[in-house]
Amino acid sequence: MALLKCKECGHEISDEAKACPNCGKPQKNKPLSTSLSKQITIYFVSLFLPPFGLWYAWKYLEKGDQELRKIGLTAVVLTIISIVASIWFTVALINLVNQSLNSINLDNFQ
C-alpha cells in the first residue's frame, strides 16, 4: 500500500481510500497494479498491439512512482521494438516480393 496525494488539497491518503479524509474529494484514480500478470498483459499489448501499449505506458509514466515508471518505460521500449520490427518485416517482405518479381521477369525474357 502506497501513499498518494489528494489532487484537490495535497493531503496524503492511502491509495486504497475512496475519498480524501481531509477534504472529502472522491479519489477516482484506482491504484495501478504492478502484479506480474498485469505487467505481462501490458508487455504483451505493447509488443503485439503497439498503439495500445502506449496508452498503458502513459498511464504508468504519469504516476511518477519509480516502480510504475519502470513498467511504463518498458512498455514504451517494447512498443518501439515492435514498431521497428514491423517496419523491418515489411521492408524484408517487399524486398522478397521484388526479388520474386525480378526472377519471374528474367525467366520470361530468357
Ligand SMILES: [Zn+2]
Ligand atoms: Zn483532499
